[in-house]
Amino acid sequence: MGEVLIETKGISKEFSGVRVLDNIDIGIERGEIFGIIGENGAGKSTLVKILSGIYTPTGGKIFFEDKEVEIKDPLHAKVIGISIIPQEFNLINELNVYENIFLGSEITRKGFLNTREMKKRTISLLEELKKSIDPEEKIERLSVAQKQMVEIAKAIAYDSKLLIMDEPTTVLTLNEIEILFDLMSSLKERGVTIIYISHKLKEVRNICDRVMVLRDGQMISVSQTGEVDEEEMAKRMVGRELSQIFPNKVSPSDEVIFEVENLTISGLLENISFSLHKGEILGFAGLVGAGRTELAEAIIGIRKKDSSKISIKGKPVEIKSPNDAVKNKIAYLSEDRQGSGILTSFDLIKNTTLISLPAYSKILINSKKEREKTKKYVDKFNIRAASLKTKLEFFSGGNQQKVSLAKSLDPEPEIFIFDEPTRGIDVNAKREIYRFMNELVKEGVSCILISSELEEIIGMCNRVVVMKEGRITGILEGEHINEEEIMLHATGLKGVA
Amino acid sequence: MAGENVKRRFEYERFGPLIALAILFVISAVASPYFLQTQNLLNILRQVSYTGIIALGMTFVIISGGIDLSVGSMVALVGGVVILALNWLLSVFGEGGEAWAILFALIIGLLFGAGLGALNGLMVTIGKIAPFIATLGTMAIFRSMALYIGSAGVFRSESNLFPDLGMGRVLGIPNPVVVFISLAVIFAIILNKTRYGRYLCAVGSNPKVAMYSAIKVNLTRFISYVAVGITVGFSAVFLSARLNSMSSTNGGMNYELDAIAAVIIGGTPMTGGAGSILGTVIGAITLGIINNMLNMLGVSPYLQGTVKGVVIIGAVLIQRKRSQ
Numbered sequence: 103m104g105e106v107l108i109e110t111k112g113i114s115k116e117f118s119g120v121r122v123l124d125n126i127d128i129g130i131e132r133g134e135i136f137g138i139i140g141e142n143g144a145g146k147s148t149l150v151k152i153l154s155g156i157y158t159p160t161g162g163k164i165f166f167e168d169k170e171v172e173i174k175d176p177l178h179a180k181v182i183g184i185s186i187i188p189q190e191f192n193l194i195n196e197l198n199v200y201e202n203i204f205l206g207s208e209i210t211r212k213g214f215l216n217t218r219e220m221k222k223r224t225i226s227l228l229e230e231l232k233k234s235i236d237p238e239e240k241i242e243r244l245s246v247a248q249k250q251m252v253e254i255a256k257a258i259a260y261d262s263k264l265l266i267m268d269e270p271t272t273v274l275t276l277n278e279i280e281i282l283f284d285l286m287s288s289l290k291e292r293g294v295t296i297i298y299i300s301h302k303l304k305e306v307r308n309i310c311d312r313v314m315v316l317r318d319g320q321m322i323s324v325s326q327t328g329e330v331d332e333e334e335m336a337k338r339m340v341g342r343e344l345s346q347i348f349p350n351k352v353s354p355s356d357e358v359i360f361e362v363e364n365l366t367i368s369g370l371l372e373n374i375s376f377s378l379h380k381g382e383i384l385g386f387a388g389l390v391g392a393g394r395t396e397l398a399e400a401i402i403g404i405r406k407k408d409s410s411k412i413s414i415k416g417k418p419v420e421i422k423s424p425n426d427a428v429k430n431k432i433a434y435l436s437e438d439r440q441g442s443g444i445l446t447s448f449d450l451i452k453n454t455t456l457i458s459l460p461a462y463s464k465i466l467i468n469s470k471k472e473r474e475k476t477k478k479y480v481d482k483f484n485i486r487a488a489s490l491k492t493k494l495e496f497f498s499g500g501n502q503q504k505v506s507l508a509k510s511l512d513p514e515p516e517i518f519i520f521d522e523p524t525r526g527i528d529v530n531a532k533r534e535i536y537r538f539m540n541e542l543v544k545e546g547v548s549c550i551l552i553s554s555e556l557e558e559i560i561g562m563c564n565r566v567v568v569m570k571e572g573r574i575t576g577i578l579e580g581e582h583i584n585e586e587e588i589m590l591h592a593t594g595l596k597g598v599a
Numbered sequence: 600m601a602g603e604n605v606k607r608r609f610e611y612e613r614f615g616p617l618i619a620l621a622i623l624f625v626i627s628a629v630a631s632p633y634f635l636q637t638q639n640l641l642n643i644l645r646q647v648s649y650t651g652i653i654a655l656g657m658t659f660v661i662i663s664g665g666i667d668l669s670v671g672s673m674v675a676l677v678g679g680v681v682i683l684a685l686n687w688l689l690s691v692f693g694e695g696g697e698a699w700a701i702l703f704a705l706i707i708g709l710l711f712g713a714g715l716g717a718l719n720g721l722m723v724t725i726g727k728i729a730p731f732i733a734t735l736g737t738m739a740i741f742r743s744m745a746l747y748i749g750s751a752g753v754f755r756s757e758s759n760l761f762p763d764l765g766m767g768r769v770l771g772i773p774n775p776v777v778v779f780i781s782l783a784v785i786f787a788i789i790l791n792k793t794r795y796g797r798y799l800c801a802v803g804s805n806p807k808v809a810m811y812s813a814i815k816v817n818l819t820r821f822i823s824y825v826a827v828g829i830t831v832g833f834s835a836v837f838l839s840a841r842l843n844s845m846s847s848t849n850g851g852m853n854y855e856l857d858a859i860a861a862v863i864i865g866g867t868p869m870t871g872g873a874g875s876i877l878g879t880v881i882g883a884i885t886l887g888i889i890n891n892m893l894n895m896l897g898v899s900p901y902l903q904g905t906v907k908g909v910v911i912i913g914a915v916l917i918q919r920k921r922s923q
């Protein structure tokens with residue numbers, strides 16, 4: 103076919119003696135969209151970090167435009183034409199949108215910053231992504247989806263020959279994903295090469311020309327996406343046959359355990375009322391901006407509510423802080439893993455017991471108990487870590503997510519609010535998490551599942567609340583839980599808004 | 600195998616300041632025959648204990664992501680108030696009750712220090728003022744209050760017993776050193792073995808994650824300022840006891856610099872989120888040995904600040920190298 107843009111020969115990487123990438127040989131053509139898939143911790147991010155100058159390989163060579171190159175750092179990568187949208191946000195919270203986009207490559211005029219030009223370019227970049235975000239908005243005030251879009255804008259601001267995307271769609275909704283795919287197609291037409299990492303195998307099949315499977319740092323296969331279906335991809339990733347994705351639904355009891363009436367936050371949420379049964383999985387679907395995360399944050403006491411009546415087992419409760427939520431046995435798994443879920447500078451044990459620490463200490467912390475409990479989660483969720491004392495910053499994205507889950511779970515909640523629980527998690531681990539949720543509801547725990555993956559909502563939930571712009575447009579049950587009904591309610595074409 | 604490697608690097612990081620201290624110790628012993636005399640070593644420990652005690656509390660504040668610049672002025676103010684209180688208590692308790700008067704004055708000093716710390720803590724948490732600015736303000740306020748109350752002179756105690764508290768020894772070890780070591784043990788246990796210590800690191804590392812994890816972020820921060828206030832209380836009482844007086848102009852001058860320097864040399868990052876009490880103790884002793892050596896070698900006292908500065912900057916540089 104076409105001409106090869108980037109080629110690797112025998113790329114390997116070791117972290118303190120452990121080999122996480124082993125002799126990777128790939129050649130990617132100009133204008134190709136090249137997919138990389140693999141389990142959590144397989145080495146996908148490590149590989150692309152090497153290609154974009156964040157890590158230096160332990161061994162092997164990289165050829166870019168037929169010349170051997172030694173990519174020194176991310177800036178050098180940018181200069182030769184490689185940019186990356188990293189898996190974890192790399193934006194500076196205190197700076198605003200345009201300052202972040204042009205960080206390190208500021209536009210100047212006569213030695214002074216040309217802010218007007220940068221703002222103008224920012225607006226047009228975001229327009230290309232069909233996003234209207236104020237270029238002067240501080241990053242910390244943006245939602246995760248908006249941050250992701252800024253991260254994308256930042257990568258395309260610099261005309262690059264190779265654009266690497268490490269799980270760009272995990273935090274985006276269908277609509278935004280479509281916009282991104284359109285953008286990718288038009289970049290491809292312009293001859294830009296794209297490396298695309300995702301756990302959403304359907305996406306990979308649709309958008310990529312070829313796909314590489316990594317397993318434990320080894321290259322398993324490279325094939326045309328037309329030649330492998332999703333099942334085959336999953337099989338190659340895991341190295342064995344996989345069972346059905348979603349377990350059979352469990353019917354909840356009639357007992358209402360949790361009830362919210364007329365929850366309002368002016369400008370964000372209006373008159374939200376719903377009830378949760380014991381042992382139920384109640385889904386929350388909607389587009390970005392529907393207010394689902396805001397609702398969860400209001401319930402657990404992070405956002406001030408203007409009015410609301412919340413009761414647990416029929417008794418009214420006041421939840422004014424996350425501490426009250428924990429006391430009332432409510433757990434929340436945040437959608438923003440690094441922003442509000444885990445402490446990257448803490449080790450595995452300290453993260454796992456952060457919320458439930460009172461259970462491990464009278465006066466002094468019982469570290470033996472902590473260690474034993476953490477080991478259980480490592481086995482249960484198959485968390486891959488060098489040791490229990492390894493800091494979370496050295497974990498792969500998916501493994502961080504598993505720790506985040508263990509942390510929310512450890513206080514043994516009766517009501518569990520999952521906000522995008524399978525974000526960044528590989529197919530196999532996803533199955534395990536679904537099975538695990540199923541076990542939870544069998545034990546009588548009641549779950550709220552906020553998710554942008556309709557498949558997950560449809561496959562797991564007993565009932566589905568659909569929200570649009572801060573209001574509930576419908577509560578679906580039984581055969582009404584299908585993609586069409588959910589989308590009609592989410593866009594407001596059906597239901598009372 | 601990976602675990603082992605990670606561990607070794609971690610240990611090296613932890614023992615870096617200790618290794619530096621050991622090297623300094625050996626050099627000093629070789630350079631001066633007097634250095635190793637017990638009396639000299641105890642002297643060094645006594646000299647560093649006043650700022651060392653404060654550095655313990657400062658470690659907590661810095662781990663929480665804050666800083667306290669007001670501790671030096673606070674020493675003068677608390678010391679002055681302790682002496683005024685002592686003089687008054689002496690008249691209340693009369694001849695026989697001098698020991699009681701001193702005990703109460705000590706308690707007043709600790710409570711007053713805690714109160715001033717609480718004031719800083721409130722401004723930082725409820726008032727949402729940046730710690731650097733809030734404590735820069737109180738640094739000026741506390742000094743000016745001390746000057747005003749003491750008419751810019753020296754607070755003098757009328758007690759004959761008070762100096763015994765400052766000069767006394769337990770098993771041959773000077774009292775302030777005993778206090779320094781005991782407090783260091785307590786602070787280390789709190790930091791490493793209790794919930795509060797864990798929360799302190801969490802808050803300093805990422806306050807948002809801490810908040811989502813049901814940790815009371817403001818309370819945790821507030822307590823760290825109260826803790827440093829209490830350490831200032833101890834320091835002020837033992838310093839004024841030693842001198843049987845406290846100068847409103849010079850008392851505690853530049854203590855904030857030494858306390859912060861001890862924390863930094865001990866390897867606690869200024870960005871917060873982690874830290875070590877053992878490191879801070881080592882940092883304080885390192886500073887003391889450097890001063891002692893410079894004195895013994897007859898280096899001009901004016902140059903000692905330069906050496907101190909170079910050591911601080913060097914320590915930070917080494918730490919940054921290592922963490923990369």
Ligand SMILES: Nc1ncnc2c1ncn2[C@@H]1O[C@H](COP(=O)(O)OP(=O)(O)OP(=O)(O)O)[C@@H](O)[C@H]1O
Pocket residue numbers: 117122140141142143144145146147148149189486487488495496497498499500501526528
């Ligand atoms: N800086 C680091 N130090 C030590 N180990 C690391 C570091 N970065 C990654 N690793 C380890 O290398 C392995 C591969 O990680 P990588 O991030 O490449 O996985 P990934 O395939 O991107 O997974 P995910 O799907 O979860 O994002 C993991 O076992 C991880 O723990």
Ligand SMILES: [Mg+2]
Pocket residue numbers: 146147148189268498499500
């Ligand atoms: Mg990754």
